[in-house]
Amino acid sequence: MIDLRSDTVTKPDEAMREAARDADVGDDVYGEDPTVNELETRVADVLGFDDALLVPSGTMGNQVAVRTHTERGQEAVLERESHVYKWELGGVAQHSGVQTRPVDGDDRGVISAEQVREAYVPADGHRAGTGLLALENTHNSKGGTAIAPEAVDAAAGVARERDVPVHLDGARLFNAAAALDTSAERIAREVDSAMVCLSKGLGAPVGSVLAGSDEFVERARRHRKLMGGGMRQAGILAAPGLRALENRDRLAADHERARRLAAGLDDIPGVAVPEPETNIVVAETADPADEVVDACEREGVGCVAFGDYRVRFCTHWDVDDEDIDAALSAVERAVE
Ligand SMILES: *Cc1c(COP(=O)(O)O)cnc(C)c1O
Numbered sequence: 176m177i178d179l180r181s182d183t184v185t186k187p188d189e190a191m192r193e194a195a196r197d198a199d200v201g202d203d204v205y206g207e208d209p210t211v212n213e214l215e216t217r218v219a220d221v222l223g224f225d226d227a228l229l230v231p232s233g234t235m236g237n238q239v240a241v242r243t244h245t246e247r248g249q250e251a252v253l254e255r256e257s258h259v260y261k262w263e264l265g266g267v268a269q270h271s272g273v274q275t276r277p278v279d280g281d282d283r284g285v286i287s288a289e290q291v292r293e294a295y296v297p298a299d300g301h302r303a304g305t306g307l308l309a310l311e312n313t314h315n316s317k318g319g320t321a322i323a324p325e326a327v328d329a330a331a332g333v334a335r336e337r338d339v340p341v342h343l344d345g346a347r348l349f350n351a352a353a354a355l356d357t358s359a360e361r362i363a364r365e366v367d368s369a370m371v372c373l374s375k376g377l378g379a380p381v382g383s384v385l386a387g388s389d390e391f392v393e394r395a396r397r398h399r400k401l402m403g404g405g406m407r408q409a410g411i412l413a414a415p416g417l418r419a420l421e422n423r424d425r426l427a428a429d430h431e432r433a434r435r436l437a438a439g440l441d442d443i444p445g446v447a448v449p450e451p452e453t454n455i456v457v458a459e460t461a462d463p464a465d466e467v468v469d470a471c472e473r474e475g476v477g478c479v480a481f482g483d484y485r486v487r488f489c490t491h492w493d494v495d496d497e498d499i500d501a502a503l504s505a506v507e508r509a510v511e
Pocket residue numbers: 231232233234235237258259311313314315344346347372374383
């Protein structure tokens with residue numbers, strides 16, 4: 176099975192398993208796990224924030240961020256196809272009691288400064304007001320689009336001028352940085368908090384990190400505990416996470432493979448694929464997506480339906496060039 180369903184399917188390599196085994200650990204709820212502390216400091220440094228917090232999943236990172244930034248009843252401005260809005264079980268309502276004000280980004284998921292200006296609601300006697308702007312980069316549902324730092328700055332700037340904090344869902348922020356040939360720190364320069372996943376393209380078995388100011392992280396730590404995310408000897412997870420951070424250099428190879436996969440798929444009759452910006456390839460299919468996914472699975476390729484006639488394929492470090500060739504032949508057989 177060539178599993179292209181997601182970049183979360185990667186299995187930890189020997190070095191990560193060894194790092195987990197040998198990790199120096201302590202009780203992280205007491206702040207005593209040296210490996211977790213090292214990972215949090217390291218990610219804060221890489222992203223250009225004061226401090227950071229290890230969380231079990233990207234979803235928890237986003238939810239803790241929303242809870243920490245907002246007060247109940249406030250509005251969160253977010254992109255209509257964003258993960259926080261679409262794929263987290265309505266968590267912002269459940270955990271934070273905020274109402275959402277979804278905005279339609281452009282076809283790459285970019286929210287403009289003008290849209291933030293229009294969406295903003297000041298607090299008064301009748302309205303709770305805007306409490307958060309949430310951005311996403313790369314934008315998953317729009318096909319892994321890598322949004323330029325200037326576009327992030329522009330939207331964030333409008334929010335911050337109005338004292339509205341900005342959270343960046345950077346589950347694949349390092350993919351964006353690699354694609355744009357810039358740093359994650361640069362992309363996150365004008366936001367107040369950023370979440371990155373270690374368990375996607377970087378290959379760690381578990382873990383995401385939420386970064387922000389000292390004051391933000393101190394409060395976020397309480398919300399993590401509230402949501403049940405306080406872990407004990409979590410250095411076992413942080414150690415492979417530290418190794419995963421070193422895999423940032425490898426993301427460009429995933430992007431190259433995604434381009435090759437996309438070009439090959441686009442040559443197959445009944446499949447149309449735009450050039451991917453990162454490691455996510457979204458194919459428009461003539462046949463219903465569910466049928467294509469089933470047929471691909473029978474031919475030994477894993478992919479997911481991403482709409483009625485859209486199928487998503489992800490490249491990641493457990494697939495090599497030969498796998499891409501084999502996957503292309505398999506998809507061709509599947510749709511013929
Ligand atoms: C995967 C993903 C998340 C959530 O991460 P989990 O670890 O699966 O909870 C959040 N945002 C985006 C954009 C994602 O792609």
